[in-house]
Amino acid sequence: MDIKKLTVSSSPHFHSKNSVRRAMLWVLAALTPAALFAVYYYGAYVLVLLLAGIVTAVACEALILMLRKKPVSGALDGSAAVTGLLLALNVPAGAPWWLVVIGSFLAIGIGKQVFGGIGHNPFNPALAARAILVVSWPARMTDWVGPGLVSAATPLAQYRAGNVVPSYLDLFFGFRPGSLGEMSVFLLLVGGLTLIFLKIIDWKIPVSFVGTVALLTWVLPREGQTAFFAGDPLFHVLSGGLILGAFFMATDWTTSPITKRGRIVMGVGAGIITAIIRLYGGLPEGVTFAILIMNACTPLIDRFTLGKSFGSARGAS
Amino acid sequence: MAKSFVGGVHPPCRKDRTHALPIERLPVPKTVVIPLSQHTGKVNAPLVAVGDRVLLGQKIGDIDAPIACPVHASVSGRVTAVEMRYHTNGREVLSIVIENDFTDELHPTVQPKNLNDMSAADVLRWLREAGIVGMGGGGFPTHAKLAPPPGGTLDTVLLNGAECEPYLTADHRVMVEWADDVILGLRCLMKAAGVKQGYIGVEVNKTDALTALRQAIAPALDIQIVPLAVKYPQGAEQQLIAACLNRTVPKGKRPVHIGVVVNNVHTAQAIAHSLRTGFPSIERVITVDGACVERPGNFLVRVGTSFADILAVCGLASEPCKLLSGGPMMGMAMHTSAVPVSKCTSGILALSRAESPAGEPMTCVRCAACIDVCPMFIYPTLIAQYGERGRLEEAEKYGALVCHECGACTYACPSHIPLMQWIRRAKSDIYARRERG
Known part of the structure; x- marks a missing residue:
């Protein structure tokens, strides 16, 4: 057989099955059990919120890509869907659907596309949008409800007020009020560990983040108390958005450090900020701002945590 | 416990078709093309001229340099040309073309050693x-x-x-x-x-x-x-x-x-x-494989045998998308099958489109997969980005010159960025600038 046309290219001539879309679909899959638990716990209305988040995000991404004269197919790479789902998972069950639509639009528009789209945003888009929502609609963003959408306080708020909090088991399996995606620690861990196993996320950020929060909430006395080493680290790890944030948001590829040591710094830093806000701040929960602040530090962290190449002598670069 | 190193990737092995096949001697071709450079270092000068008769194992190219190595005739016959021919390294190299007389008459220097x-x-x-x-x-x-x-x-x-x-x-x-x-x-x-x-x-x-x-x-x-x-x-x-x-x-x-x-x-x-x-280095074993090859195997071939001659024996079931000299991770893609096997050709792969898909490159999403798999602990995506923008100090700082071009970064990249290609370019730009001073 004659060979007429050969492709000439630089090696390697092989590629792994890795792709952005594959990773994003896995993240969506890993979040699904926790999201479905919210539907089960609160009712079918939650499904409306989740879909509103995803559909708005993908539609906004497509629209803005079109305006930027970029390939619209980029909206289907899964990253916009992940952002939309995460945003929806970060609102309380009592939130109106339009709040999610606005949040999703802000996440994609202000959080991501304004900076140049995928790979260029300095802040986790879903968290940036959540921060805007918390500031703009503080009452609606804290409209915590229990099953049947009756008003209820979150465990962290109860804890701060000195009231009785749910048992560790209820917290672990998610039978407590909270943002849609943060409730079932068990299901979040199943998803998060799957992503670690698939090497889509690095264990260093969640482990150092959660570990730091546990350590500090155990060691430090909360506001108004003086005893050291008397905290309740297990309660702090199981409540609020810590597990959701540590496994699914602080690990966001684009906004977390690319160096191995940098990821530890990111986790420890976010843990310190979370613990300080929870123990001494004006808000019951601090995961959102902790991650956003560490996102802002990411370029600096990368710069100061560069590793040495193979065979480098100590002290050399 | 098997030993290993830090980093690296696990591409599919694809060795099942050939690993159990015994080495087979391929027919010696009518013509061989012996490149005067089959080594790293200075190119040899020809020791024979057009029209000369050469014997099997005769030294036909050499040069007095610390890093150089002579080449020998892999058949006996007549020299029909001393000219530039394509080499598997992608460049044209001065080569000696010998018309085989099929007598395999030995050169007297071919003597066993103790x-x-x-x-x-x-x-x-x-x-x-x-x-x-x-x-x-x-x-x-x-x-x-x-x-x-x-x-x-x-x-x-x-x-x-x-x-x-x-x-x-x-x-x-x-x-x-x-x-x-x-x-x-x-x-x-x-x-x-x-x-x-x-x-x-x-x-x-x-x-x-x-x-x-x-x-x-x-x-x-x-x-x-x-x-x-x-x-x-x-x-x-x-x-x-x-x-x-x-x-x-x-x-x-x-x-x-x-x-x-x-x-x-x-x-x-x-x-x-x-x-x-007593024979000098005039033959070697190569693997011939790839989905387009009808009869894959391991073959003992004379140096200078063209890829086309070998593929004619092994048969092509369909037209390959890529023809590689070497493996899929570090091998070179040939633009023609009219290139000879040299002493360092480890294999000939005729890959189909499905075996070597071309992904559409996207923006870097900073996932750091390239950094995590790099066995030299350098920063492929940063080298590529700075190199692309001509910022060579940064490219060097992030490890461009440490790279030995294994290609694990490109293999792992979920955005299909041709990192290896950018790093090669950054390296050659850095060396070029050093030469200019």
Whole structure:
């Protein structure tokens, strides 16, 4: 057989099955059990919120890509869907659907596309949008409800007020009020560990983040108390958005450090900020701002945590 | 427990089609094209002219330079041209074209040697005369590799039997079928280097090769077989040394600086064959495979046989998308099948589109997969981005010149960015700027 046309290219001539879309679909899959638990716990209305988040995000991404004269197919790479789902998972069950639509639009528009789209945003888009929502609609963003959408306080708020909090088991399996995606620690861990196993996320950020929060909430006395080493680290790890944030948001590829040591710094830093806000701040929960602040530090962290190449002598670069 | 290194990737092995097929001798072609450069270093000058009759094993190209190695006629016959021909390195190289007379008349220099009669210096001289170069792909002249660094000594010879490239099984078959020669070649290298300890690193997916080598050395204690994990790039020099010897080659240095010489197992076999028979390096085993190849296998071919002649024997079931010299991770894509097999051609792969898909590059999403898999602990995505923008100081700072081009970064990148290509460009830009001063 004659060979007429050969492709000439630089090696390697092989590629792994890795792709952005594959990773994003896995993240969506890993979040699904926790999201479905919210539907089960609160009712079918939650499904409306989740879909509103995803559909708005993908539609906004497509629209803005079109305006930027970029390939619209980029909206289907899964990253916009992940952002939309995460945003929806970060609102309380009592939130109106339009709040999610606005949040999703802000996440994609202000959080991501304004900076140049995928790979260029300095802040986790879903968290940036959540921060805007918390500031703009503080009452609606804290409209915590229990099953049947009756008003209820979150465990962290109860804890701060000195009231009785749910048992560790209820917290672990998610039978407590909270943002849609943060409730079932068990299901979040199943998803998060799957992503670690698939090497889509690095264990260093969640482990150092959660570990730091546990350590500090155990060691430090909360506001108004003086005893050291008397905290309740297990309660702090199981409540609020810590597990959701540590496994699914602080690990966001684009906004977390690319160096191995940098990821530890990111986790420890976010843990310190979370613990300080929870123990001494004006808000019951601090995961959102902790991650956003560490996102802002990411370029600096990368710069100061560069590793040495193979065979480098100590002290050399 | 199999030894390994930090980083790396696990591409599919794709060795099932050929690893059990015995080495087969291919028919000798009508014409051979012998490139005057089949090694790293200075290009040889031709020693014959058009019209000359040359004999099998006759030296036909040589040059007096510290890093160079002569080439020999792989057939007997008449020289029909001394001209520029395409080489597997993608460039045109001055080559000697010989019309085979099919008599295989031996040149009088083809005389068996006895290792015991030779001093270390004799062995070094003879290795050069026999045209022995690294057959793993690098093509560094073996005698030059064995020269100790100024003020230093050598202590270890390490044979590379990792063969971590997908598809390739030529080294595997050499170890299984010619284990005695591999060991004899290693002893010859150890004598030339004046060292007492030899190692052979072999990936554990080649159990029959491990068994054959162990049988061939028993009961000697001067050679150790090291089973290695199946991981790419296990056969890269620095990674092999780290895994087998737990030693690190300092940045910017070569293995000789820590007293280690690494040679391919096929090189060792070629040395032993040359000792026993007197033939210089004029043939080698190559793997021919890929979905487009009808009859894959491992073939003993004369140096200078064109890819087209080999593919004509093996048959093409369909038109290949890519024709590679070497493996899919580090091999070169050929633009024509009119290129000759050289001493460092380890395989010919005719890959279909499905085997070598071209992904559409996207923006870097900072996932750091390239950094996590890099066996040299450098920053591929940063080198690529800075290199692309001409910011060469940064590209160098993030490790451009440390890269040995294994391609693991590009393999792992979920955004399909041709990182390896950008890094190569950054490296050549940095070197070019240094030359300009």
